[in-house]
Amino acid sequence: MTRSVTAPIAILFLGLLMVFDHATSDLNPYKAPPIIALGSGVVASGGFCGAMPE
Amino acid sequence: MTDTVAAPATGQAAQRGLVILAGLAAIAAVALFAGARYGLLLAIGLGFGIALEGLRFGFAGPWRAMILRREPAGILAQLLAIAIVSVVAFPMIANHPGEIAGAAAPIGYAMIAGAFVFGAAMQVVLGCGSGTLVNAGSGNPVALLALPFFAIGSFLGAYGLIWWTDLGALPILTLTGTSGLMLTLALLAGVSLLLLVLAAPGQRRVPARLLIAALAVAALAIGNLVVAGQPWGVVYGLGLWAAKGAVALGADLSGSAFWSAPGNAARLGESVLTDVTSLTNIGLIVGAFLVASWRTGGLSQPLPRLPARAWVATIVAGFLLGYSSRLAFGCNVGAFFSGISTGSLHGWVWFAAGFAGSVVGVRLRPLLGMEGRA
Numbered sequence: 001m002t003r004s005v006t007a008p009i010a011i012l013f014l015g016l017l018m019v020f021d022h023a024t025s026d027l028n029p030y031k032a033p034p035i036i037a038l039g040s041g042v043v044a045s046g047g048f049c050g051a052m053p054e
Numbered sequence: 055m056t057d058t059v060a061a062p063a064t065g066q067a068a069q070r071g072l073v074i075l076a077g078l079a080a081i082a083a084v085a086l087f088a089g090a091r092y093g094l095l096l097a098i099g100l101g102f103g104i105a106l107e108g109l110r111f112g113f114a115g116p117w118r119a120m121i122l123r124r125e126p127a128g129i130l131a132q133l134l135a136i137a138i139v140s141v142v143a144f145p146m147i148a149n150h151p152g153e154i155a156g157a158a159a160p161i162g163y164a165m166i167a168g169a170f171v172f173g174a175a176m177q178v179v180l181g182c183g184s185g186t187l188v189n190a191g192s193g194n195p196v197a198l199l200a201l202p203f204f205a206i207g208s209f210l211g212a213y214g215l216i217w218w219t220d221l222g223a224l225p226i227l228t229l230t231g232t233s234g235l236m237l238t239l240a241l242l243a244g245v246s247l248l249l250l251v252l253a254a255p256g257q258r259r260v261p262a263r264l265l266i267a268a269l270a271v272a273a274l275a276i277g278n279l280v281v282a283g284q285p286w287g288v289v290y291g292l293g294l295w296a297a298k299g300a301v302a303l304g305a306d307l308s309g310s311a312f313w314s315a316p317g318n319a320a321r322l323g324e325s326v327l328t329d330v331t332s333l334t335n336i337g338l339i340v341g342a343f344l345v346a347s348w349r350t351g352g353l354s355q356p357l358p359r360l361p362a363r364a365w366v367a368t369i370v371a372g373f374l375l376g377y378s379s380r381l382a383f384g385c386n387v388g389a390f391f392s393g394i395s396t397g398s399l400h401g402w403v404w405f406a407a408g409f410a411g412s413v414v415g416v417r418l419r420p421l422l423g424m425e426g427r428a
Binding site for chain 1: 085086087088089090091092094146150152153154155157158159160190191192193194195198201202215216219279280281282283284285287288289290291294295298299302311312315317318321323324325326327328329330331336339340343346347352353354355356357379380383384385388389392393398400
């Protein structure tokens with residue numbers, strides 16, 4: 001057996017994640033933040049591994 | 055004769071064209087349905103995956119090479135990339151407070167222990183935060199098995215994070231401004247010098263491939279900071295995926311100070327396509343897959359034959375990677391790379407503790423049967 005079997009499994013995993021995500025949440029591009037944070041005047045608020053809970 | 059040679063070449067060109075098209079289509083779809091910033095972040099994530107897999111740039115492997123063979127080239131390239139990012143990040147954070155945030159986190163008992171355990175576990179599976187994603191995308195079965203347990207560990211580590219932090223932690227300590235940048239660059243130069251002194255004879259040169267990779271990774275990390283307003287990270291996104299799964303299965307996360315905090319609770323109900331680290335994580339996996347598909351023979355490598363205890367060790371190490379990196383306020387990416395390059399002193403402590411853990415991990419790896427051959 002070669003990686004030609006296992007590599008597509010990783011993509012399949014992401015595909016399942018997308019299906020699950022689509023089923024449990026909505027997307028609205030009109031609520032998206034400005035394309036670039038730098039210079040936007042908007043405070044950075046994304047989740048980050050170093051951040052303590054607010 | 056010409057036809058028989060041209061046919062496979064044409065097929066390969068078509069396959070590669072399809073690979074490029076698929077990547078561009080994914081970026082366009084996310085930009086269209088989620089927002090332009092998120093499409094751009096997916097593109098940056100794809101860039102990370104392509105750079106790390108295409109140029110064979112990593113974290114766990116170079117640390118192993120230094121520990122076992124006193125080959126410092128890979129770590130020197132990492133330190134170069136960190137230095138380049140810090141030169142841009144320090145003034146950016148100083149001039150755009152709030153808009154641009156660093157990877158600032160407190161140093162504490164659990165943080166140090168977490169970094170040590172992460173260092174050991176990443177040597178067992180030979181994949182760090184970014185490495186596990188890249189390796190999974192390129193079809194490495196060890197990384198593929200470790201990945202879901204990494205996500206579960208990250209979720210549970212975050213769940214109890216406050217309890218661990220309450221064991222004892224200093225206030226957040228950061229280096230800032232010009233003096234902070236100068237000290238960071240001096241420390242990076244000092245560590246580089248030490249590595250060169252300790253290097254085995256004939257091992258003091260950094261190959262051009264690693265220099266190019268360091269430049270590419272630094273450029274992408276700066277891009278991540280400019281676009282997202284926060285540094286490159288990995289483990290938050292993985293924990294979020296498992297947390298969303300737990301909620302879907304009926305779990306009540308209100309008992310966790312971390313997951314019930316307003317920002318995190320809101321993200322549990324939002325799409326992962328609007329989460330910064332989720333997007334770059336997806337990009338890392340897909341980018342590595344694209345390179346493996348593009349590279350001649352990239353997917354024809356045989357899978358390793360490993361004993362049962364190696365697969366059990368993979369599951370345990372995968373879980374520990376996730377759990378420990380939450381206690382450590384990041385993995386090799388969020389704490390070591392982004393912490394140091396944005397002035398957080400916890401990044402330096404993470405480096406020392408993670409390296410000490412790696413010394414243990416490289417010795418554990420053969421004992422756990424992880425050195426099997428295909």
